[in-house]
Structure formats: C-alpha cells, structure tokens
Amino acid sequence: MKKYIAFLLCLTMLSSLFSCNAEKGKDTDPSNIDATDKEQNNTQSSDNTTTDNHTALDDNTTMDEPLFERNEEHYIAMRAYAAAIKGETCVIDEHLGEIKLKDYHFPSNYTILEECKLLEKAVLDVDGDGIGEFVIKSSDREYIILRHYDGKLYSYCLDNCDYYKFNTDGTFYWAISPDTSALECGLSKITFDGESLNVRSLYSLKGPMLCEYFVEGNAVTVKEYYNYRDGFRKETMDFSYFDLTPLYPTNSEEAWNLANEYWNNQDGSRDAGLGSIWINNIVLTDAPSSDTDYYSVSLQVESYSNGASEGYECMPPYNVQIKDQILVNAFTGEITTPEEIAANGKCLSLDEAIEIAKNNCEYLDFDKEGSNYRVELDVNDPSPDHVYNIVIQKFMDDHYFIYSRNWINKYTGEIISPYYMYGKG
Numbered sequence: 001m002k003k004y005i006a007f008l009l010c011l012t013m014l015s016s017l018f019s020c021n022a023e024k025g026k027d028t029d030p031s032n033i034d035a036t037d038k039e040q041n042n043t044q045s046s047d048n049t050t051t052d053n054h055t056a057l058d059d060n061t062t063m064d065e066p067l068f069e070r071n072e073e074h075y076i077a078m079r080a081y082a083a084a085i086k087g088e089t090c091v092i093d094e095h096l097g098e099i100k101l102k103d104y105h106f107p108s109n110y111t112i113l114e115e116c117k118l119l120e121k122a123v124l125d126v127d128g129d130g131i132g133e134f135v136i137k138s139s140d141r142e143y144i145i146l147r148h149y150d151g152k153l154y155s156y157c158l159d160n161c162d163y164y165k166f167n168t169d170g171t172f173y174w175a176i177s178p179d180t181s182a183l184e185c186g187l188s189k190i191t192f193d194g195e196s197l198n199v200r201s202l203y204s205l206k207g208p209m210l211c212e213y214f215v216e217g218n219a220v221t222v223k224e225y226y227n228y229r230d231g232f233r234k235e236t237m238d239f240s241y242f243d244l245t246p247l248y249p250t251n252s253e254e255a256w257n258l259a260n261e262y263w264n265n266q267d268g269s270r271d272a273g274l275g276s277i278w279i280n281n282i283v284l285t286d287a288p289s290s291d292t293d294y295y296s297v298s299l300q301v302e303s304y305s306n307g308a309s310e311g312y313e314c315m316p317p318y319n320v321q322i323k324d325q326i327l328v329n330a331f332t333g334e335i336t337t338p339e340e341i342a343a344n345g346k347c348l349s350l351d352e353a354i355e356i357a358k359n360n361c362e363y364l365d366f367d368k369e370g371s372n373y374r375v376e377l378d379v380n381d382p383s384p385d386h387v388y389n390i391v392i393q394k395f396m397d398d399h400y401f402i403y404s405r406n407w408i409n410k411y412t413g414e415i416i417s418p419y420y421m422y423g424k425g
Contacts, residue, residue, distance in 0.1 A: 071130055071131075073130070073131050074130065074131050074132055076148065077131050077132060077133075077134075077147075077148035078123075078132065080148045080153050081134040081146055081148070081153070084101045084146065084153055085101060085244060087100055087101070087102055089153065090153075091104070091146060091153045091154065091155040092152055092153065092154050092155065092195075093154070093155045093156075093157075094156070094195075094196075095157075099155075101113060101146075101155075101244065102114035102244060102245065104144065104155065106138050106140070106142040106144070106157065113136075113144075113244055114244055114245050116138060116139070116244070117139065117287040118139040118241065118252065118284050118287055119136055119137065119138060119139075119241070119242060119243070119244060119252075120136070120137040120239035120240060120241050120242065121134065121135065121136055121137070121239060121240060121241075121242045122134075122135045122137070122166065122237050122238065122239045122240070123135070124166070124168060124169075124170060124237055125169075125170060126145065126147075126170035126190045126192075127170060127190065127191055127192050128169070128170065131148065133145050133146060133147050133170075134146040135166065135239075137239050141163065141164060142157070142158070143157070143158045143164060143166075144156070144157055145157075145158070145190070145197070147192065147197075149192070149194075149195065150195075154195060156197040158199075161174050161175070161176060162175055162176050162177060162316075163175040163314075163315070163316040165236060165314070166236070166237040166239075167234040167235060167236060167237055168234075168235045168236075168237050169234070169235075170189060170190050171187055171188065171189045171190075171202065171232075171234060172187070172188060172189075172190070173185070173186070173187055173234075173313060173314040174186060174187075174188060174314060175311070175314045175315055175316065183206070183207050183310075183311065184204065184205070184206050185204065185205060185311040185314035185315065186201060186202070186203050186204025186205060186214070186311070186314060187201075187202045187203055187204075187229075187232060187234075187313075187314070188200060188201050188202060188204075189202055200216075201214065201216065201217050202215075202216065202232070203215050203216075203225065203228055203229050205225070205310060205311055207310050207311070211310055213225035215228045234313075238268075240253055240256070241253045241255075241256050241284055247288070247330075248288055248330035248331060249330070249331055249332075249333075250295075250328065250329065250330050250331065250332070250333045252284060252287065252295065254333065255284065255295040255297065255328040255330070255333075256282060256284060256297070258328055258333055258335060259282050259297040259299075259326060259328060259335070260282050262326060262335055263282065263299050263324070266280045266282070266299065267280060267281060267282040268280065268281070272306060275305065275306050275307065276303055276304065276305060276306055277303075277304045277305075277306045278301050278302070278303055278304075279301070279302045279304065279317075280299065280300070280301060280323075281299075281300045281301075281302050282297060282298070282299055282300075283297070283298050283300055284296070284297055285297065285298050285325075285409075285414075285416055286409055286412050286414030286416065287414070288330040289413075289414065291412075291413045292412040292413055292414065293329055293330050293331055294327040294328060294329055294330065294336075294411075294412055295327065295328040295330060296325065296327055296409055296411075296412050296414060297325065297326050297327070297328055298322045298323075298324070298325045299322070299323045299324040299325070300320050300321065300322055300323065301320070301321045301323055302317035302319075302320050303317055303318055303319040303320070303321075304317050304318070305318060322384050325337070325338055325384075325386055326338075327341065327411065327412065338386045338409075338410065338411040341411045347410050347411055348388070348408070348410050348411070348413055350377055350388065352413070353377075353388040353390055353408045353410070353413075354375050354376070354377075354390055356390075356406070356408050356413055356415070357375055357390040357392065357406040357408065357415075358375055360406055360415055361392055361404060361406075364392070364403075372394055372395040372396070373392055373393065373394055373395075373403065374392075374393050374395075374400065375390060375391070375392050375393075376390070376391060376393070377389065377390060377391075378390070378391040378402075378405070383407065386409060386410050386411060387407050387408065387409060387410065387416060388407070388408045388410055389405060389406075389407055390405070390406045390407075390408055391403075391404070391405050391406075392404045392405075392406070
C-alpha cells in the first residue's frame, strides 16, 4: 500500500513538472499563442487576423504580436523591412530605382523621408499570401508600401488621393473631392502581379447628386450596387507612430502611448446617435524641433456620417474638434499642459508667431520694397485657445484677399496642419 501511494506521489510530481515546462514554453515561444495572449494584445478580428499594431520591429526584427501565422517567409520579410528602416539596405522603386528609404519621398512632397515628421506604420497582409507588407503613412495621408518578394525589397507609392482608409484585409476605402459635387469614392483591393502592384476596384460611385454606381468597374443599378456593397464588413487598420531616424530618448510611439495612458486609453472609443459616429482619436500634431523639446498631442473627436449620405463609409470625418491638448517632453517623457507652460511665461507673443508665419512663406519676400503682402492675426476666424491663426493677405484690385493661413501653436511654435483644424486633408 505504501509503495502504491509513493508511486502516485511520484506520478503527480512528474505531471506537475511537465505542466510547468509546458507553461514556460508557451510564454517564451512566439509560435504558441493562446486565446489569452490574443486578448491581451487586443488582436483578433473576424477572420482571425490580428489588428493591434501599436508595436515596433524589435531588436530581433520580428513583431511583438501574432499578426500572421508564424512562417519563415514572414520572418524573412520582417528582417528585410528592419534592415531598410535602419538604412542597411535599399528598396527598389519603379520610378526612383534602387534607393535608400531615408532618401525616399512621397509623390506630392519632395521632402525626403528622413526629414518627414509624424510618420505612421502598419504591418498587414495586403495580398493574403501570409507574408506581411510594411505600410508607411505620412501626416498628409500618403502611403508607401514595402513588399518583400523573390528575395528583394520593393516599394510602391499609392496615387495621391484626398482620403484613404486601410482595412485589415488589404482593401482600402478612398475618396476624391469629398466636399464637392465632383465626389468619387469606393472600395478597392491591392493585388500584386510579380513585381508590379495593381489596384482592383470592388465598388465605387460618382455623385453625390444623380449618382453613378459601379461594381468591379462595370456600371450597375443602385439596387445591384447596394446588394454588392452590403456584403462587405471591414475592420479599419490601426496605424502607430514611428521614427525612421530616432532623434530623442522618447520616440514618437512612446509619446503617443504616454498620452493615451494620460487620457485613460480613450483612443478609439466611440459613441453614436442622430446619424453620426463620434470617435475619440489621439493624434500627434507637432513633433519636437530645434525650437521646442515637446511633442504636441491632441485628444480629438472625429465626427463621421453613419449612413446619412452616399458613400458615407468612404468619407473622412466631416468635423474634427480638439477636446484637450498636452505636451510630452521628448527627453524626459514628462507630460505638461500648454496652460502650465503659459503660466511659466513660455507662451509665444503675437509678433513671434507672425515671424514664424513669415519664415514659413519666406519665398514671398515680405521685406522687399513695395511688397503687397501684410501679415496679421485673423480675429474673425475662431481657433482653439492654444493656436494663433495668422493670415497672409495680398493686395490686388484695390483690396486685400487672404493668400494663405498659418495655424501656430502658441506654446511650441509649431505650424499645425489644416487637417487637424478642420478635418480636411
């Protein structure tokens, strides 16, 4: 009897030992992802493709979260993207040829990528082959797609468009002239044919008055259009900030994470009613520079139509309001508010803001004798309390008209993009 009991005790101990080893292996082997891991990473979509992308390529050039089923081709691609980002290898572009990524530029902006501020990234399987593509997004909503194919790294720029919204399956919504009668919008899919990138239209419309409807490029009736369109249920891809060339101890992604924590993880939270959806979005509006040590971060409410207009699912927000703003120190990660900086006497004077606006448009040669420009604060156009709205006016035909505007952060001196003021690209 004693031998039998001793045998059972040994068996129990061995079972516990193997169980512990199995648990340890699960924690350390990235290929073993259970439901708990996926929930912690906020990852699972309807097609079992993960969607949380607020991570970077780590030192081992892999991804921190299980974006795709683990396969060697995917890891090879991740390592190739990491090498290109570090400047160790070149990419092959159909227009620019073989080029370092830092010397790349977006089609409508000839600023090289290394000097671009507030870049964003996402890794998604654009063509469904199980190998992730690396997508870079500019603050002007232009996109570069990096693809590893046949042992080489290729880059592609999407044609300039007023608005793009990527989904987790590689499809994307697009819109041209969303605020005019020349509206065109739709849903398209990226495909690859060897080294070439192709864009296939799934559905589109021209309108919004007397709309024309298209499915797979062919004209259809309104009923056929909506029957086809309603079969799609897409999940928007999350992009996260990243620095091609890190310059500060606190990088842009870390600054965003600190801000999201400060605002109790409100990014992405939403409410709906009266034909609208309101989405909280945390946005880096300014990057540090030689004049300031801070990232400027805004908590914004973006207002989207919810079925009240044609092509609503393709549209950019019709309104963007800034609820709150903070500043994140790029060297310490310390968070402060514009009001606190203002209390310390660090607010820019109106004259300083005007000089910044002049320097931004120095090609106009304001100091030239006989110059027909004047620069002043626009007191008639309301702006947030932390912003100077500086207008440059040109004298023509016996009167002045507004030539350009510059929205300048009173506390950092940075020029704010019109998109973040009015929700338009």
